[in-house]
Amino acid sequence: MDWITFSIVLFCLLVSAFFAGSETALTGASRASMLRLSKQGNQDAAIVSSLSAMRERLIGALLLGNNIANIGASALATGIFTAWFGEVGVLYATAVMTVLVVIFAEVLPKTIAINAPDRVALAVARPMRAMMFLLGPLVTVVEAVVRLLLRLFGVAAHHNQPILSPFERLRGAVDLLHHEGKVEKQDRDMLGGLLDLRELQVSDVMVHRTEMVMINADLPAEELVREVLATEFTRIPLWREKPENIIGVLHAKDLLRAIRAADGDTSKIDVSTIMLPPWFVPEMRPVSEQLKAFRRRKTHFALVVDEYGEVEGMVTLEDILEEIVGDISDEHDVVVAGVRAQPDGSVVVDGSVPIRDLNRAMDWHLPDEEATTVAGLVIHEARSIPDRGQSFTFHGFRFRVLRRERNRITALRIVAVPREAEVAEKMPRRAGKAF
Structure with a gap:
């Protein structure tokens, strides 16, 4: 009958290894990867996601199953060694089972799981769901006892307040992947810029008025056309009386169409009829909201004003996009102008x-x-x-x-x-x- 007992001990060790590896894999698996795979139709990934959503019950089932297997294996092994060696067999059983449990039922399966948590999690998803169903009543009793003890000690259950916001945790994950060499610096900066949009205001990305190219709308038509064509921009603010008094925005394409309609005679052009009305936005507006406003109005240009209504600068869709993708380097490695x-x-x-x-x-x-x-x-x-x-x-x-x-x-x-x-x-x- 000893071989039957030995077989049961080995089976208990295998069960313990299963629970130990499952614990490491299911707690270490990427929730983002599982969500992505489940959307692609992977049923095992959907099971992993559902198990992760029941985190407390999952941990209870894992610990309960693991301890039952270890205690059962140790008890059976103690009986065998006591029958063989008498009272000293307890020491032999303790030494042998400690080595077997630590190496084969703890360290080995957890090492395998931690090296490939996603793959192992997908492999153990279905068996672990079945084990949670079988151990469900016991887990419920254990959870009730634990909650009662926590209440007696004044510890609030389900009181989980993460130190970092979800955006900061996502930023930390990106920085970690960059540190490990899995994400390039350019990609890290791009993702970081995207996360920063909620924290930035328009004043952080605008072009200050001292660097704006503006043209006096009262200039003679020929001179005004020369000024516009001499600039490198397609949208130019027009002012009257003083630079702070912006009356409109002239688009270079509209000017070219007007020149063609006048058969090249620039003296016949009246910019007041082709300029667009200025769009003023507050400097404290979040950049993420300004990006939505650009998309909603289907325009790429806005003038920024302070709380007193004075023009502080201008912001374009390109300014916001550069906060995400960064400036484009040229062949001389000029990373940023200036x-x-x-x-x-x-x-x-x-x-x-x-x-x-x-x-x-x-x-x-x-x-x-x-x-x-x-x-x-x-x-x-x-x-x-x-x-x-x-x-x-x-x-x-x-x-x-x-x-x-x-x-x-x-x-x-x-x-x-x-x-x-x-x-x-x-x-x-x-x-x-x-x-």
Whole structure:
């Protein structure tokens, strides 16, 4: 009869290995992959998704089945060894079963499952669903006892508050995949830019009014046409009396059609009849809402105003798309316009370069909560408008002002410094030091 008992012990170890591997696979399987496979018609993936939705009951069934198998195997093995060796057989049974359980019923199946959790989860989905059905009554009793004990100790059940939002967890998953080499930097930046749209406002992506190309609508028709054709843009704001008073937006295609209709005589063109009415949007509008507004109005251009109704800049559909896909590099590896890497490891940056673009280009993490541009960040940290030649060290970088025009910082040199050097130079902050 010993061979029957041995067979039962081996069967219990196999059952324990099944539950151990299933626990690792089902808890480690990608819910996104299972959802994708289930939409493609994979029934096993749908079962895995349904099991994951009953997480508490699943864990209860796994632990219950695993412990029943281990305890049963240990009890039977103890009886055999006691019959063979007497009371000392208990020690022999403990030693043998510890080795068998740890190696073959725990470490080995969990190692297999953790190396391919999705595949193992699909393989054990149907058997595990059947085991949950069989162990359902026992699991219900165990859950009731556990809830009662938690209530006695003042612990709230089902009180799960994740530290990060779903968007932050998705961003963390993308960063992890990039760190593991499974996602390229360009793809990571693109996904990160898409997730950032909900947090950005129009003022973060707009072109400031100091960099806008605008034309006086009162210019003679011939001169106005020359100004329009000399620009590289297709939509040009028109102003009257003062640049802040924008009366319309002229589309280059509409102008070309008007020139053709006038048989090339530009003096006959009246821009007031072909210009489009301006569309003003508030600077605090979320970028995600502005993208929806562009799609709804079927236009690509809007003027940005502050809370007082003054024009602050303009935003285009291309500006928003560039927040997702980033700027396109040319054959000279100019990652972002206005950012020039130097042979000594430093970077020369125009003051108007957005911090987000610089972070994306150089893979840095400069804060952009208090300022939009690099120049704005330096002014914010310095609490003043620095002079040419002054240097400041913060956030792990040294910033040296190369050019200043009136009250604007137009060029800076940035170089990474060790944290020790940053602490040593923090006092005083306005010390003018060369690189």
